[in-house]
Amino acid sequence: MNNTLQIEIDPLLCAEQGRIFEGQINTKEMPRVADELGESSSDIKVILEFSRRNKIIVVMGRISGNLMLQCAACLEAIDFPVDINLNLAIVKDDSLTAILPEGLDPKVVEDGRLMLSDVVEDELVLALPDIARHDKCPIELRKVSASTDFVEEVNVKVNPFKVLEGFKKD
Numbered sequence: 306m307n308n309t310l311q312i313e314i315d316p317l318l319c320a321e322q323g324r325i326f327e328g329q330i331n332t333k334e335m336p337r338v339a340d341e342l343g344e345s346s347s348d349i350k351v352i353l354e355f356s357r358r359n360k361i362i363v364v365m366g367r368i369s370g371n372l373m374l375q376c377a378a379c380l381e382a383i384d385f386p387v388d389i390n391l392n393l394a395i396v397k398d399d400s401l402t403a404i405l406p407e408g409l410d411p412k413v414v415e416d417g418r419l420m421l422s423d424v425v426e427d428e429l430v431l432a433l434p435d436i437a438r439h440d441k442c443p444i445e446l447r448k449v450s451a452s453t454d455f456v457e458e459v460n461v462k463v464n465p466f467k468v469l470e471g472f473k474k475d
């Protein structure tokens with residue numbers, strides 16, 4: 306068992322040995338997602354299990370943790386829990402992805418070396434929304450109450466006419 310995922314491994318060797326890697330990774334260690342995530346994102350828990358299925362190198366695993374995104378509309382934090390089950394097949398190039406058994410996603414490893422954190426980063430890039438937004442922003446609620454105030458002001462301005470109408474009837 307290995308606690309760091311910032312290591313480069315040989316997928317074929319790990320598959321033959323049935324290696325299991327379990328550890329945690331901080332989102333700051335993953336440059337492709339670090340910018341999109343807030344400081345308070347927790348470490349990501351990762352388990353990756355290598356095996357061989359006939360001639361195919363398979364990586365099964367789970368990636369879970371609580372991420373913090375920033376809402377594009379109100380700039381407040383959004384809780385973004387992730388719990389990803391992955392089933393990957395290590396392939397040398399894209400041309401082999403068509404012949405993979407169902408349920409396996411391709412991960413291209415051209416030079417026989419695989420950075421474990423790269424697998425995690427791939428999955429997080431896919432899981433993150435293009436644009437993070439609350440279903441209902443807390444700040445939009447404040448906008449609604451502000452427009453209600455405006456309507457009330459207009460009503461006040463209308464009132465003097467009603468007073469005049471009253472004079473005419475007299």
Ligand SMILES: [Zn+2]
Nearest residue numbers: 376379439442
């Ligand atoms: Zn928002």
